[in-house]
Amino acid sequence: MTSLLVIGAGxxxxxxxxxxxxxxKNRFSSITVSNASxxxxxDRLKRTYGVHVTQDAIGKAASHDVILLAAPPEAHDHLLEQLKEVIDHQLVLTVAAGVDPAYIEARLSTGTPVAWIMPNTAAGIGQSMSTFTCGKYVDNHHRIIIDYILSSIGESEELSAEKxxxxxxxxxxxPAFLYAFALGLEEAAVNYGVNRKQARMLVIQMLKGSVSMLEHNGDPQLLMDQVASPGGSTAKGIEILNEQGFASILKEAVRATNNHARTHNE
Ligand SMILES: NC(=O)c1ccc[n+]([C@@H]2O[C@H](COP(=O)([O-])OP(=O)(O)OC[C@H]3O[C@@H](n4cnc5c(N)ncnc54)[C@H](OP(=O)(O)O)[C@@H]3O)[C@@H](O)[C@H]2O)c1
Structure with missing residues (x-):
């Protein structure tokens, strides 16, 4: 059986x-959680999930098989510096934005197996689309553990660190961009006189149905064409989105997000 230490309790x-x-069947014989203060x-996590808690994560690290860093990216340098002194080739994972395996490997002893997991907030309801990438020293046994953790929060896809x-x-x-989209539509509905609750219900059900259509069909362009018949009213709306650069705004938002996340990896 394997023991897990989670550093960061957010x-x-x-x-x-x-x-x-x-x-x-929880494959971890024990889960211990720690945070900054x-x-x-x-205490709440202990009561809710039956986990062990500690305020001395570094003191406990040597006796755990897997260490999962769930602290902010900027806390990693100091945490890794301290971990280096006490661990001996345990598996070290992080979920921090921008903190890739090369970054962690450079700060721990040579040969330490490490991996970087990028989940999203839907992890809380077991629906995350997580990407992940493994460091140089990850073997099949480590991969089983990583898969096990990832499958507890949703779907996952292994990619290169760059990807x-x-x-x-x-x-x-x-997901935040999509919520901004939902909020925009909600505001538009409220402006037409429905109350906030109705507007929210309308938008959520519309999104649910549209996601199901995407799941069935898979091709957004085809689905878009089905709604927007040429010369019709939806086509007029799409024309405005195109004129205002909807696709390029999204690309720009993606670029700015990634650039910011990478600053933690320099
Ligand atoms: N939320 C997301 O959707 C999401 C998605 C992907 C990746 N992530 C990554 O997940 C990590 C945590 O994010 P979160 O949303 O869970 O943040 P959060 O809710 O703000 O929680 C951060 C946690 O880290 C702890 N912490 C801070 N500094 C620490 C240190 N030096 N040592 C130990 N623990 C420390 C905090 O402890 P105190 O409360 O005691 O200060 C808190 O428990 C981040 O690296 C983020 O990039 C988050």
């Missing part, structure tokens, strides 16, 4: 822990 740590403990939060960087905006941040 939203992403909780999403992963809740996914792991909900699994029929918030003891109340640790995980490039797709951070698409799988990690684009």
């Amino acid at each position: 939203r992403m740590a909780e999403a992963i822990i809740s996914g792991l403990v909900a699994k029929e 918030n003891m109340q939060r640790l 995980v960087h490039d797709l951070t905006a698409i799988t990690g941040s684009a």
Whole structure:
């Protein structure tokens, strides 16, 4: 059996822990969680998920098989510096934006197996689309553990580190872009006189149906053409989106997100 130490006890740590403990057979013999200072939060996680908690993650690291960093990217340098002194080739994982395997390997002893997982907030309901990439020293046994963690929060796709960087905006941040889109439509509906609750319900169901259509058909252009018959009213709306550069705005948002995430990896 394998023991897991989670450093950082925020939203992403909780999403992963809740996914792991909900699994029929939890392969971790123990899960210990730590954060920077918030003891109340640790107590809540302990009561809710039956995990162990500690405020001395570094002191506990040597006795754990897998260490999962769920702290902010800017906390990584110091954490890795401290971990280097106490661990001996345990598997080290991070979910931090922009912190790739080469970055972690450079700060830990040679031969340490490491991997970088990029989940999104839907991890909290087991629906994340996570990307991940493994470092040089990850073997099949480590991969089984990584797969196990990833499957507890949704679907995953292994990519090169470069591609995980490039797709951070698409799988990690684009949910926020979609919520901005939903909010915009909600505001438009409210402006036509429906109340906020009705507007929200209308937009959510429209999005649900559209995602199901995408799942069935897979081709957004074809689905778009089915709604927007030439010369029709939807085509008029699409014309405005095109004129205002909808696609290029999205590309620009993706580029800015990725550039910002990469600053933590320099
Ligand atoms: N939320 C997302 O959708 C998402 C998606 C992909 C990746 N991520 C990544 O997940 C990581 C955590 O994000 P989050 O959304 O869970 O953030 P969060 O809710 O703000 O939680 C951050 C956690 O890290 C702890 N922490 C901060 N500095 C620490 C340190 N030096 N040592 C130990 N613990 C420390 C905090 O402890 P205190 O509360 O005691 O300060 C808190 O428990 C980030 O690296 C982020 O890039 C998040």
